[in-house]
Amino acid sequence: MSGKGKGGTISIDGREIPFAAGQTIMDAALAAGIYIPHLCHKPGLTPHGSCRLCTVEVNGRNAAACTQPAADDQSIDSDTVALNEVRKTIIQMLFIEGNHLCPSCEKSGDCTLQAVAYYLGMLDGHFPQFFPRREVDASHPDIVLDRDRCILCEQCVRASREIDGKDVFAISGRGIQASLIVNAPSGRLADTDIAVTDVAAHICPVGAILIKGRGFDVPIGQRIFDVHGVSDTARERLPLEKSRHIDDE
């Protein structure tokens, strides 16, 4: 790897943009206002590289933009018809492996999965639905965990560890059986130390973690992706800070 300790420039779809030392391709792209579709990536959290939506071609080789360090002489293809077709297929995979029923979902309009699907022109799931049976955990007074919608992006896992300073969530199991679990003797959300003020309780890009008592507060038509495009990179500036505790100095 070149570029250790210094920045330089990379080229994305023919556009030269600068990068700083330690930045990934995604970091550099977002800073330059270039949108590379992504779901598991969230600025401020450790890059994850699991959804693979940000797949790009770096000098003809496949890489995940969110984990690939930016380096001089990288010529990157991103917004191409062929790559967006790949991304659409990946989005379809995420839809059919879970149970995503947008019309009845409280997150509709605020859901990044749905927004990226629109952005990529997804019209159907293409593949046969898996219709998995997954458990809903409504034990917590303020927060509900609906695993039907979980896309295993681990934003909540990372936010809880890295920002909230807790360890509420984890991914368990293997392969297509992988699922979101919580860290409690009973395995129930109510018995964890999660608080409704935690960033992890609000970060879910889909409707897997919802705050109770907030059904359709914002009407359909005025929701995030009714107002903003998912490709509006300025939207990423959601502050990732834990709200101050009353006892904090």
Place this chain on the structure above:
Amino acid sequence: MDSASGVSDTPHPASPTRSGGRAHLLHELHEVQQRLRHVPRQAICDVAARLDLPISQVESVVDFYSFFHRTPRGRYDILLSTCTSCGHMHGEDDLMQMLGSRLGAEAGQTRADGQLSLGSTSCIGMCDQGPALLVNGLPLTRVDARRLDKLAELIEAGTPIADWPEEWFSIDDQVRQPGLLLDSPWQDGAAIRASLQMGAEAMLAEISRSGLRGRGGAGFGTGMKWQFCRQANGGERYVVCNADEGEPGTFKDRVLLASHADMLCEGMTVCAHVIGAHQGFIYLRGEYRYLLPALQEMLGRRRETGLLGPDILGQHGFSFDIDIIVGAGAYICGEESALIESLEEKRGIPRIRPPFPVTHGYLGQPTVINNVETLVAAAAIAFHGAEWFAAQGTDHSKGSKLLSISGDCAAPGIYEFPFGVSIRHILDDCRAEDVQAVQVGGPSGTLIGPTEFERHLAFEDLATGGSLMVYGRQRDLLAIIRNFAHFFAHESCGFCTPCRVGTSLLKNALDKVGWGHGTHYDVEDIRRLAALVKRRSHCGLGHTAPNPILDVLQRFPQVIEERLAQSGFEPYFDLDASLEEARVLAHRNDAEAHLP
């Protein structure tokens, strides 16, 4: 062990204790699984408290590894291999079905009386003496219909496994053709002595000069790997032996571990001397737990004779020891960074690279991970010199390769050939006749037909980690690649979308073709999906999982073509069968109640 079970005085070797420090999570969970026949939630909490780990971490590990269960297994826990060489499909016979009907048990289930569980497991590395199964974790080989009858009787009688015929559990090395490594004279301590005499730098140069490349299949230069690790910044350094031989059809490491473990240890010790490590690990696949007592005995003997431990061979300050960590059923842990995660008591999820293990490995420290055969070869090179090794092989693939040959041939077993040997030559030696296809390097490798049998085994032509499965004319290649598709879907770690979902979709699509409902449209979809999984996945498992499908589409298209339905569209489910419940409710079964 639970004395009430009656059969649980199973001679299943207990996990080793580690030199200093607490027990490893995988070992604790194995102990619980043995004692309670499952790992209940309370035990998860207890283990988490004892090891000071988050409950969610322990729970996620239990659910990741195949040999841990959340619901009780039977007193006899029987897992039949699914491998095409040592698996339960034996010619026309399905041993799973035979055993199930004898014992009134269903595959994947525990019998209501709790006496037995019947299930399947990925290749257990007994391909030269299959069909094979694991009973309470112990491999039982050469299972035929007669042995199956007797086995069913013993189970129904509740006979403890310790009292089962001893020869059922005997495992032969079956070395058919030794070569450079297996024939070389050996003296314990000689390689270490050579390394100490030459000095670490000169020994590194010797290994580099030999041209030795990683025997796991990827072929990274061993000298270069050791050098990167030696140069890396870090506190501690580690040597890890990858003995998680999980590629279906591979069993050469089993033989090296059984009969050449001293060479392996010596290779690790020479590596430790070169890179400056004090601690090593052998990550042994759970299927090979039966080898533990002998391996521990070997480690103990080496400590006593000054070949392990403090001041090795009297060299002041050169201390190095080895712990064995036993896996629990996860093919992905053969991937080096997933193996490290597993060593660190986590799910075996491959890490993001860079950084690579040579700079950020075990506990974030510089780590060399080498295959068993690589380390054995390194020991032999240290002893006999680089020239001795490089005299065999090709320009880019020096030395010899151990092959595990299985399938449709008269003489399955271990063969050692110089690199560059042709497939034809290998097939002649193992007495394979009327061969339809050869799977080189296991399911993740390459499937070739007779027109390619003049190709050579070498990193620059056909690379292999050591698996070579022969398929005769009578075999159904579609059944073979369906088997592989099921294998990869089962072993995908689930981290990245393309592999997690894609391997399941490919499995389902091939099954559809197998049931006679595949269409040309489905085949185009399979082709497109296979390419996506291969190119866009996170790690090597995803990159190679579609290989058998793509190989068949390219080299044996008729295998798929002749199974296709001639309609433009066929659904994934049987429309008529789906109406069965409605027919039952309506008390009808006439022609009008069926689809045409």
